[in-house]
Amino acid sequence: MQFEFVDSKRTLVRFRVEREEDLWILYTTIKPGDRVRMRTTREVKQGAKGHSRSYRIPMTLTIRVSALEFQPFTNRLRIRGVIVDGPEEYGLLGSHHTFSVSIGSELYVYKEGGWSKTLLKRLERAIRASGRVVIVAIDYDEYAVGVFSSHGLKLVIEEELGLHGKGEPSREKNLEEKLLEIAGKIEEIVSRENPVAIIIGGPGFLKDSLIAILKERGSRKERVVKELASMGGSVGVKEIVRRKTPARLIRGAELERASEILDEILYVLSKNPSLVAIGLEENTRAALSRAFKKLLVLDELLASYDEESRRKVELVIESAEEVKAEVVIVPANSPVGERLKGVDGVASLLRFPLDKLDARA
Secondary structure, three states: OEEEEOOOOOOEEEEEOOOHHHHHHHHHHOOOOOEEEEEEEEEEEEOOOOOOEEEEEEEEEEEEEEEEEEEOOOOEEEEEEEEEEOOHHHOOOOOEEEEEEOOOOEEEEEOOOOOOHHHHHHHHHHHHOOOOEEEEEEOOOEEEEEEEEOOEEEEEEEEEOOOOOOOOOOHHHHHHHHHHHHHHHHHHHHHHHOOOEEEEEEOOOHHHHHHHHHHHOOOOOOEEEEEEOOOOHHHHHHHHHHOOHHHHHHHHHHHHHHHHHHHHHHHHHHHOHHHEEEHHHHHHHHHHOOOEEEEEEEHHHHHOOOHHHHHHHHHHHHHHHHOOOEEEEEOOOOHHHHHHHOOOOEEEEEOOOOHHHOOOO
16 A cells, blocks of 8 residues: 655545555544545536436545444445535535445545654554465476565566476486475575465466475474466466465464463463553553553454544554554454454453453452
8 A cells, every 4th residue: 555645734645545455554544533535426416406417526535534444355345424525515514425445546634733653653553464375376387486576566576497308218306306396486585574374376286295295394384275277377376466366474473372362361361461552541551661562453343433442542553653652453253353352342461460461350
């Protein structure tokens, strides 16, 4: 996602949505009360009374946000609010409107109090901190290796296999040597990029042979995923990206980490409850003491209708980030999100016990 300030007071930011993950980042960034401006369409009536007709007309509107709705895998974020600026001739001020934000959308977000340094750092970290997936697409003619992340796809190797002719007795040995050479190059890339998974794709059984070699070498801690592709090389790598398998693996790894932290929090809660804060009120008190070690927050709390609750959530997150605690924003409609709802949407592991948290009801 691209974003930049467009005013000298640093209150108005222009965003351009480039991938599905950007929609979730916006969902956790935009708050009720913010103003959002974008190009949209609106149904208006034109013509004399009794003979008017409705037309859907493209226009630019600004709304004061009242609610946000994001459903993963729909590629769409809905932002609802009241129109505060738009074409005067249609008399739309004060009417309700919903923006539908998708990949390719450009929008402007205005925060009256400005964008805090903490929020900007969190936004920058969310955009760049996505995991990585190494993608290999191979057939008998060529292969390519790419690294996929939230920034997009970077091709790092594109080579022909250069195998001996089909009728030559040395072809099988030549193929084995080539696969061993490719496996070594993949391992070098993996050690450098530290991916959450490796995808091996291609049209035939060659990908299975490469996967078997990687596993035989015994150095693969990362998850290895087999994927069908119509051909090898860069075209095959891009085909795998278009199927969104890499993006799903990255998101899955992030949710797995959140689940691990929640398991740890619940375990410590059963053994030493003074080192855990559960719910918004306890975590607000923990924030004042800067006691956080690890923190989980349900994403829907960042878009709460209750302004006081939103401020407390922001305080908790800012306090955790200031002491460099591990902070994970958890999607509400994920398995770990459902579990987090059971502990009021906010849970943390503390660096030291707080007496005020010992006397739980």
